Amino acid sequence: MPPHENTGHPRRWAILGVLVISLLVVVLDNTILNVALRTLADPVHGLGATQGELEWSINSYTLVFAGLLFTFGVLGDRAGRKRFLLIGLALFGLASLLSAYAQSPAQLIAARALMGVGGAAIMPVTLSIIANVFDPRERGRAIGVWAGAVGLAVAIGPVLGGALLEHYWWGSVFLINVPIVALGVVLVALLVPESRDPNPGRVDLLGVVLSVVGLVALSYGIIDGGEHGFDRLVVWGSIVGGLAVMAWFVAHERRSDHPSLDVRLFRVPRFAAPVAIVGLVFFAAMGVMFFSSFYLQLVRGYSPLETGLLFLPFAGAQLVFAPRSAAMVHRYGGKAVAAVGLILTAVALGAFAFIDATTPLWVVLVVFFLQGVGMANIMPPATESIMSALPREKAGVGSAVSNTVRQVAGALGVAVLGAVLSAVYRADVEPALRDLPAGARETAGESISGAYAAAGQLGPAAPQLIAVANDAFVTAMHWAAALAAIVAAVGVAVVLRWLPGRPATPTAAPTPAGEPELAGTA
Known part of the structure; x- marks a missing residue:
C-alpha cells in the first residue's frame, strides 16, 4: 500500500465527535459530583451523608468501573464495540435516574455502582473504535482530541452542577445525564460502524x-x-x-x-512506565479534588455555582493544552513533555499545603491553572505510548489497562488522602469538642460538614465551633496535599528513568523477539 494513502474510515472525524459525546457523559458525571458533595452532606438539602459515605459515592462507581473495564473491553471486542457502547449508554442513563431519586446515601452508593457498570462498557470501546477508524499517523491527534474532551467535561461539569444546585434539588446533577445519553444513543446508532476483534479473548x-x-x-x-x-x-x-x-x-x-489483566505487560518498561505515571497522577489529583470542593464551599464560603466557576482555570488549561500535547511530544519527545507535566502537577498539588482560609483567591486560581496545564501534558503522551505498545487489533487491551489503572488509582487516592484528611481533622478538632453535647460532639468530630451541621443547633457557640473546624480542616488539607505532591514527584522519577525519550512509532507493532511479553498478547 502506498505510504501516503490514509487507511482511516471516511467518516472518522464525525465518529470521533460521537465518541466524545459518549465520553462526556462519563466524565461529566464525576466532575459534577465534586461540586455536589457539600450539598449531599447537608442533612436538610441533601442526604446527610458522612465523609465516608461521600467517599463511597465516588468509589462505588470507580471500583466497579475499574473491575469490569478490562473484561468489558474483551466483551466489546467479541460482541461488537458499537453494540457494547449502546448498552453502556443505556445502563448509564438508567443508573443516573436511580441516583437522582435516591432516598438515602446507601441507595445513592448502589446506584452509582450500577453507573460504574455502564461506564465500564462505554470507556474502553471509545478508544478501541478510535484506534480502528483512524490511520496510525492520525491516531495521536485523535487521542489528543479525545483527551481534550475530558478537559471539556471538566470545564462544563462544575459550572453546570453549580448552576443546577443553585436552582434545583441535588438530584438534578444526575438527571442531567439522561438527555446527553439519549443524544449519544441516537448518534452512535446512526454514525458509528460496528467492529470486532478477529481473535477475541475469553472472559x-x-x-x-x-x-x-x-x-x-x-x-x-x-x-x-x-x-x-x-x-x-x-x-x-x-x-x-x-x-x-x-x-x-x-x-x-x-x-x-x-x-482479565495481563500482568506480564508490566515487565515491559515502555508499557509499564506510562501506566505507572497515569496511576500516580490520578492517585494524587483525585484526592486533592475531593477536599478542594469542601475547602471552597465551607472554609471560603462560596456557593456551588461560584465553586464551579473557580474550577474553570483547571478545566480551561486542560481544554487548551491537551489537544496540543501530541505536537509537543512529536517535537520534544514523550519523556520531556510528561516530566514537565508531572513537575507542574506536583508543584500545584504541593501548593495546597500552604493555602489557608485567607489566601488570596488569585493564588488558588493560579494553582488550579498550573495543575490543569500539568495534567494536560501527562495523559496524551502516556496514553499514546500505552496504545502504541500493542498491535492495532488489540487496542482494547491498552485502553483497558490505562483506564483500569487510572480508576483504581483515583479511587485509592480518594480513600487514602480522604483517610489522612479525616484522621488529622479528627485529632485536631477533638480537644475543642469536649464541652459540646454528646450528639453535637460526635457529628462535629466526623468531618467539617458535620461540624457545620452541628453548629446550626448550637446558637451563640456556633461561630467558635466553625472557626475550630475550619482550622482543623485546613491543617488536615495541608497534610493530604503534601502526600499528594510526594506521589506526583515519584511520577517524575518514573518518567526520567523509564519513559522512552523519543516519540513512539505507532505503525510498528511489537515483535515477539523484541518483546516476548507483548507478543503473548498479540
Missing part, C-alpha cells in the same frame, strides 16, 4: 471477582479507618484481606491463558 470471571472483592475490601478498610480510627481489628482485617485477595488476583492472572 476471566475469577479474575474479575478477585479484583473487585480485593479493591473493595482494601478501600473499605482505608476509608473506615480514616473515618473511625485505625485501632480496630475490622479495619486491619479488611486492609490485609484486600491485599491478600489482590495478591491472589496477580498470581491467578500470571497463570491464566486468558487473563
